[in-house]
Amino acid sequence: MFHWLEERPFMFAAVVIVFTAFAGIVELIPDFAKSSRPLVGTKPYTVLQLAGRGVYIKESCNSCHSQLIRPFKSETARYGMYSLSGEYAYDRPFLWGSKRTGPDLLRVGNYRTTDWHEYHMWEPKDVMPTSIMPAYKHMFTNLAKIETAYAEAYTVKKVFNVPYDKEGMPVLGSFEEAKALALKEAKEIAKDMKSKEVKALLEDGKVPEIVAMIAYLNSLK
Numbered sequence: 001m002f003h004w005l006e007e008r009p010f011m012f013a014a015v016v017i018v019f020t021a022f023a024g025i026v027e028l029i030p031d032f033a034k035s036s037r038p039l040v041g042t043k044p045y046t047v048l049q050l051a052g053r054g055v056y057i058k059e060s061c062n063s064c065h066s067q068l069i070r071p072f073k074s075e076t077a078r079y080g081m082y083s084l085s086g087e088y089a090y091d092r093p094f095l096w097g098s099k100r101t102g103p104d105l106l107r108v109g110n111y112r113t114t115d116w117h118e119y120h121m122w123e124p125k126d127v128m129p130t131s132i133m134p135a136y137k138h139m140f141t142n143l144a145k146i147e148t149a150y151a152e153a154y155t156v157k158k159v160f161n162v163p164y165d166k167e168g169m170p171v172l173g174s175f176e177e178a179k180a181l182a183l184k185e186a187k188e189i190a191k192d193m194k195s196k197e198v199k200a201l202l203e204d205g206k207v208p209e210i211v212a213m214i215a216y217l218n219s220l221k
């Protein structure tokens, strides 16, 4: 039926380009509409959560975990509502991932808790004996980079107008304020943790990576 096209390589290429460009436009245009980004209720990350996100990137968690739920029954039944582009408005860079060695984590905050993460990150095999996820014991003593996270938040606020300090949005303020706030948020999370080492560091005014990481994982909903 398409012989007339298949016999003409140049025409064929032109038609393919027009078709894919059209399909691309249909997919992309709605995302330029103001109402689709950010999705209502989406908030920028707090400084503590951003520090945790930094650890997530540093440790390449995204090489084994996706953060993108496709609109298939098999995925929504397991992970929840499929992803909408407006949910990623404050994700820089996005962490969709391209491989699922472990489960998707986009909404892990809905079904895993602080104490579960603490136990699992210390030694995943204690939770699931066949797990191939590495243990992250060093996160219990390494310190989170609050200063870098603050710089990151400050930059996206200035450059991309990310609405920090607006009504109902996370407070950024000065670095001293942000640091105090991150420590307070971390102590709140540590109430549900067992590690004495972590609690001692927090009492000392230091935030271990594991607490920032859990703050980030809890924010994924």
Ligand code: HEC
Residues within 6 Å of the ligand: 055, 056, 059, 060, 061, 062, 063, 064, 065, 101, 102, 103, 104, 105, 108, 112, 124, 125, 127, 128, 131, 132, 133, 134, 136, 213, 217
């Ligand atoms: C080598 C691949 C690999 C890496 C790297 C990895 N994971 Fe995993 N992860 C897995 C596998 C496999 C599972 C499923 C088995 C289990 O629960 O341990 C899993 C499970 C999880 C779960 C439980 C999810 C659920 O729905 O039960 C969380 C949370 C998690 N990983 C977080 C992380 C974080 C955070 C990092 C980075 C610090 C990370 N993972 C790095 C492979 C990986």
